[in-house]
Every structure is written in structure tokens, then in C-alpha cells.
Amino acid sequence: MGNNRSVFSEDELQDYEDLTYLTRKEILLAWRRWTELVGSNVESDKITRYPEETIQELPELKNNPFKDRITRVFSSAQDSRISFEDFLDLLSVMSDKAPLHLKAHYAFHIFDYNEDRSLDEEDLQTVVEKLTGGDPGLLQKEKTKLVDRLLEETDLDGGGISEEEFKHLLTKCPDFVHSFRFSL
Structure with missing residues (x-):
């Protein structure tokens, strides 16, 4: 895939920074982790929703007794399927900067x-x-x-x-x- 920055327009990165508690660098790192979870063939697709089992492979969730509820609550469609933007919301809320x-x-x-x-x-x-x-x-x-x-x-x-x-x-x-x- 190469350069993460090419996946996002400048406006998208700015919007993600404005809408989350994440920095630009953290957003790009989140994208890298996302593509590792869902597969590198994801290219620039930020809206496809993936099954909870895929997201629950994230080390922070893998052994968490609440992983099923976490994926359900952070699923914007409340169907336990997660998009990249849902994933960003999860990481934002779980960041040190979230109040x-x-x-x-x-x-x-x-x-x-x-x-x-x-x-x-x-x-x-x-x-x-x-x-x-x-x-x-x-x-x-x-x-x-x-x-x-x-x-x-x-x-x-x-x-x-x-x-x-x-x-x-x-x-x-x-x-x-x-x-x-x-x-x-």
C-alpha cells in the first residue's frame, strides 16, 4: 500500500483530527492497525463494515470479557460490524485525551x-x-x-x-x- 498519507486527503485528516481526540500521527497509525486487522486489500475503503470477530483480534480486545459489547456499542449501525470510522471512534474514546x-x-x-x-x-x-x-x-x-x-x-x-x-x-x-x- 505504501504511503498511508495517500489514503487520506488533507481535508479527511483534518476532519478526523477535529472529530476525535487523536492526532494526525495516531490516525495514520490507526489506519495501519486497521489494515492489519481487515487485510491489506482494503486499499482506501473507510466505510466497509467488518464482522466483530475481525475487530476482536485487536490485542486490546482479544481477551477482554466485554469485547462483544464493545464492538456492539461502537458499531454505528448497532450490528456489531465495524467500519474504519467506528474504529477511530473506539480508539478516540479509549485514548488518554478523552474526558x-x-x-x-x-x-x-x-x-x-x-x-x-x-x-x-x-x-x-x-x-x-x-x-x-x-x-x-x-x-x-x-x-x-x-x-x-x-x-x-x-x-x-x-x-x-x-x-x-x-x-x-x-x-x-x-x-x-x-x-x-x-x-x-
Whole structure:
């Protein structure tokens, strides 16, 4: 393929810089990683959507217990198929420069498994199962107690944890911004 820069017009690069938290250099690096994932025959196609399994080969996703949800949430068509621009959105949100409120927004939607705009007991049980990998050392009783405690501490109105309540919770977790990221 040769020079990455020839794939993008100057206007496209500027638009991507304006619309993401990525630098020009990071965008070009993202393109290189993209073509490694989807194949070098991609040429200059930035809109073809690829199956989630292809994108989940990215080292940062490969062993992530939330990889299915991540690809679904970042899919602009909500079909778990990803285009280069969806990939850029993912990398932008996962960059060090993305603000807490944006990271929290996406984390909330990743954890909202039943997609009802609230983190309820069902969602939190799923999150705990994913995080523990079904560890038999943790009793179901302990997992339920953890979920109940989370709801008790965070759910102010009893209707499940809203996105605003979730964002408020994350303001108390200073490491969240640094752990919810990928490196280019």
C-alpha cells in the first residue's frame, strides 16, 4: 500500500483530527492497525463494515470479557460490524485525551446489557460474571451481595443506576480514566 498519507486527503485528516481526540500521527497509525486487522486489500475503503470477530483480534480486545459489547456499542449501525470510522471512534474514546464524561458514557452503554438505559440487577450480575470469569471460588451469594451493595450505594431513586448516577460513581474512581484506555 505504501504511503498511508495517500489514503487520506488533507481535508479527511483534518476532519478526523477535529472529530476525535487523536492526532494526525495516531490516525495514520490507526489506519495501519486497521489494515492489519481487515487485510491489506482494503486499499482506501473507510466505510466497509467488518464482522466483530475481525475487530476482536485487536490485542486490546482479544481477551477482554466485554469485547462483544464493545464492538456492539461502537458499531454505528448497532450490528456489531465495524467500519474504519467506528474504529477511530473506539480508539478516540479509549485514548488518554478523552474526558471522563465521554469514557463514562461509553462504559455505561457497554455495561447496559439489556439496553434499557439503566444498570439494573440483571446488568450488574452479567458484569460481575464477566469480570470474575465465572470463578467458582466466588459463591453466587457473594456475587449477589456485591450487586446489591452497588445498587444500594449508587442507585439513588430505586430505578436502576442511571447514566448520571454512573458518571457520579466514576468521579470517585480516579483510576477509571487510566484503565479505560488503549495505547496506539
